[in-house]
Amino acid sequence: MTEIRTRFAPSPTGYLHIGGARTALFNWLLARNLGGRFILRIEDTDAQRSTDESTRAILESMEWLGLDWDEGPFFQSRRNDLYLEYIHKMVDSGRAYWCHCTPEELTAQREKALKEGGKPKYDGRCREKGLGPAPGAVIRFKGPETGTTHWDDLIKGPVAFDNGELDDLVILKSDGQPTYNMAVVVDDVTMGMTHVIRGDDHVNNTPRQILLYEALGAPVPKFGHVPMILGGDKKRLSKRHGAMSVMAYHEMGFLPEALVNYLVRLGWSCGDQEIFTREELVEKFSLDNVGRSAGVFDQEKLLWLNAHYIKESSPERIAALAAPLLRAKGLEDDDPAYLAKAVETLQPRAKTIVELAEQAEFFLTPEIEYDPKAAQKFLTPDMAPVVTDLADMLKQLEAFSHETLEKVFVDLMEKHELKLGKIAQPVRVALTGRTASPGLFEIMEILGRGRVLSRLDKALVFMNNPAA
RNA sequence: GUCCCCAUCGUCUAGCCAGGUCCAGGACACCGGCCUUUCACGCCGGCGACAGGGGUUCAAAUCCCCUUGGGGACGCCA
Numbered sequence: 001m002t003e004i005r006t007r008f009a010p011s012p013t014g015y016l017h018i019g020g021a022r023t024a025l026f027n028w029l030l031a032r033n034l035g036g037r038f039i040l041r042i043e044d045t046d047a048q049r050s051t052d053e054s055t056r057a058i059l060e061s062m063e064w065l066g067l068d069w070d071e072g073p074f075f076q077s078r079r080n081d082l083y084l085e086y087i088h089k090m091v092d093s094g095r096a097y098w099c100h101c102t103p104e105e106l107t108a109q110r111e112k113a114l115k116e117g118g119k120p121k122y123d124g125r126c127r128e129k130g131l132g133p134a135p136g137a138v139i140r141f142k143g144p145e146t147g148t149t150h151w152d153d154l155i156k157g158p159v160a161f162d163n164g165e166l167d168d169l170v171i172l173k174s175d176g177q178p179t180y181n182m183a184v185v186v187d188d189v190t191m192g193m194t195h196v197i198r199g200d201d202h203v204n205n206t207p208r209q210i211l212l213y214e215a216l217g218a219p220v221p222k223f224g225h226v227p228m229i230l231g232g233d234k235k236r237l238s239k240r241h242g243a244m245s246v247m248a249y250h251e252m253g254f255l256p257e258a259l260v261n262y263l264v265r266l267g268w269s270c271g272d273q274e275i276f277t278r279e280e281l282v283e284k285f286s287l288d289n290v291g292r293s294a295g296v297f298d299q300e301k302l303l304w305l306n307a308h309y310i311k312e313s314s315p316e317r318i319a320a321l322a323a324p325l326l327r328a329k330g331l332e333d334d335d336p337a338y339l340a341k342a343v344e345t346l347q348p349r350a351k352t353i354v355e356l357a358e359q360a361e362f363f364l365t366p367e368i369e370y371d372p373k374a375a376q377k378f379l380t381p382d383m384a385p386v387v388t389d390l391a392d393m394l395k396q397l398e399a400f401s402h403e404t405l406e407k408v409f410v411d412l413m414e415k416h417e418l419k420l421g422k423i424a425q426p427v428r429v430a431l432t433g434r435t436a437s438p439g440l441f442e443i444m445e446i447l448g449r450g451r452v453l454s455r456l457d458k459a460l461v462f463m464n465n466p467a468a
Numbered sequence: 469g470u471c472c473c474c475a476u477c478g479u480c481u482a483g484c485c486a487g488g489u490c491c492a493g494g495a496c497a498c499c500g501g502c503c504u505u506u507c508a509c510g511c512c513g514g515c516g517a518c519a520g521g522g523g524u525u526c527a528a529a530u531c532c533c534c535u536u537g538g539g540g541a542c543g544c545c546a
Contacts, residue, residue, distance in 0.1 A: 011546045046545060103544075110542090119470045119542060138544055156473070157485095165471055165542090173544040180546045203472060204541040227474080227539090234538065262480095265495090269481055272494040291481080293474050294539060301480065301496045311509075348509040409505085424505035436507035 004036030004194045008062075008069075009184070011043040012054035015245035016061035018297065019199060019229045019237060022263040026226055027197045028067045029264070029285040039191060040069035043184070044077045045177050061246040065256050066278070074191070076183050083178035086186045086216065087139055087171055095215040096171060098133060099126040099140045121167035139172035141182075141212060149207040154195070154224030154287045161207040169208055185209050189218040197224040197287070200294070224287050227267055227294040237297055249302075253352030255313070255321075258306035266295045275308065307351040315344035318356065325357035331364035339363070341446045345438035362432040363447065368455055374435045375462060378426040384463040386416050386423055387430065391456045400449045402441045409441075430459030 008024040010016065016024075031038035040062070044050035059073065076083075090096035101109075101122075110120035127142060143166055150160035171182035178186070188196060203225050213220045231241030243249060249259055261276055268290045270276070276284070310318060319340040326332065326339075333339055342363035343356065350356035362368060370379065393408050394400075413420055424440050431452065437443060444452050 009546090013546075043546060049545075099544095106543085114469060114542095117469055121470095121542070136544095159472075161472070167542090170544050175544075177544085179544070184546090199540095200473075201540060202546090205546095207472095225473085230539075232479085236539075266480065272482065274480090274495050291474095295481090296479055298479050298496070304496055307509090346508095349507070420505045422505090428506060434507090438507080440505060 004034045005039060005192050006031045006036060006195045006197060007039040007041055007193055009041040009043050010058050012051060012058060013049040014054055015247060016058045017244040021065060021246050023199055023226060024067055025260060025263055029281060030195060030197060030287060032282040033285045037070040040072035041074045041187060044075055045183050064250055065260055083183055083186050087178060090215060091139060096139050096141050097127060098131040098137050100131055100134055100137050101126060119165060124168055136174045138170045138174050140168040141171050143168050143211055149210050151210060151223055154222055155290050156225055156292055166208055181205055181208055185212040188221060189216060193221050195222050200225045200228045226290060227292060230294050230296045232296060253354035254306050255309045258309045262302040262305050267291050303351045310350055311347050315340040318347060319343040321353045322357040322360060326360060326364060331361060333364055345442050368433045370429060370433045374429045378429045379459055379463045381463055383426045384460055387456055387460055391453055394449060394453060402445050405441045405444050431455050
């Protein structure tokens with residue numbers, strides 16, 4: 001069997017969104033699974049809406065997700081001569097013709113057809129006129145008026161369209177640019193695509209494109225249409241459902257492997273398995289297990305996967321990801337190992353890097369700020385003697401470790417006849433400013449004697465004079 | 469309006485193609501419990517679905533038809 005070739009062909013009219021990312025992922029996975037090649041093509045024939053900034057954003061997103069391409073990126077805007085060559089070849093062979101209808105006439109035609117209960121399509125009035133080029137003229141494909149066009153969709157199975165449903169689509173715009181359908185077909189033919197995996201919203205384009213392949217005498221690739229992603233209200237996913245862009249998820253503190261894992265499982269399955277390494281994905285992916293129905297994007301599940309991958313990652317990696325967020329708040333430490341130690345205690349407690357960075361603040365802040373409620377409840381005058389004792393005992397401690405600290409607290413409990421919980425919470429508030437944190441002995445060991453003592457001192461001041 | 473596609477717990481899904489082992493399995497979320505110095509993590513348990521109606525068959529979540537519901541497409545956008 002010859003090497004398969006897949007592609008991802010976004011138009012640079014905005015950032016790479018979740019749906020596009022999944023389409024790219026499926027193409028990438030198919031190519032990697034079958035040992036084929038994955039091509040990236042930028043469809044920028046719409047000069048009005050395409051921007052370089054969008055192209056950069058898309059490439060950045062692809063890279064962040066780890067979807068590397070073997071060829072490209074190719075730009076349609078630089079291949080105009082090629083499209084023109086094919087288009088004129090079709091005119092010469094009688095498979096296409098010039099059309100002089102104005103946009104106004106076409107709109108009128110559509111409205112008329114709609115009123116009569118039909119499909120709003122071009123009526124083919126210029127088909128047999130034998131017109132030539134003219135200002136404002138376009139070239140249309142001369143499609144068959146009878147018969148059916150069908151294909152065996154890799155995901156949906158057999159799909160058939162009546163050719164009578166299709167009108168003569170424009171292949172060359174009046175501005176001299178090819179239309180999407182034409183450019184795509186010429187590209188997919190000349191780039192040797194064997195598999196075209198794209199969004200469900202292209203199903204209606206497929207019969208038209210197949211007709212173009214046939215008119216060009218080119219082999220028709222296999223098509224696979226992946227279902228759309230919907231919002232919670234089952235409507236097509238859009239901005240009002242929340243973040244759409246891949247990089248927004250990056251900024252919200254998601255790990256790329258979490259997004260990839262989530263996206264691939266939205267529409268594809270492999271028995272009951274939920275978590276996949278990239279290697280497993282490449283090994284196990286198959287279009288056979290891609291579902292046919294649309295799926296609702298569920299951020300809760302994405303969050304769960306993200307939490308999972310945060311727990312699984314090395315503290316060093318997570319620390320490196322959180323460091324910039326902390327730095328932005330003016331929190332930094334000369335010793336990267338210190339942050340890594342701190343982060344390690346937070347990994348089972350955070351669902352996003354953003355969340356984790358917030359939780360890590362107390363490790364770095366020079367001055368603890370108390371949550372007012374927490375301070376009021378736990379930093380009470382009656383606890384001052386206990387905290388004073390604790391500080392004294394800590395000063396005399398030889399080794400400042402989890403084990404020795406635990407021993408200190410046991411002694412403290414006995415001396416004051418208090419349960420651990422009674423002592424732990426005030427100390428926790430003193431050290432972190434909050435009532436919830438990683439294990440007390442853990443954080444004390446990491447903070448070190450100096451920070452712990454100064455924070456206890458500050459707490460004592462507060463306890464003895466809560467009004468101030 | 470016309471055409472195309474889809475239909476299992478709230479959500480993602482397994483099962484469907486090769487009907488019986490499915491009074492339907494897993495995961496997220498939710499609820500309860502355990503663990504515990506707090507919060508998480510983890511572990512255990514619970515709630516919860518074959519859209520409806522006809523067929524075919526000894527037997528249907530699985531096959532066929534209809535209805536309903538949902539989505540998509542009907543551009544000189546891609």
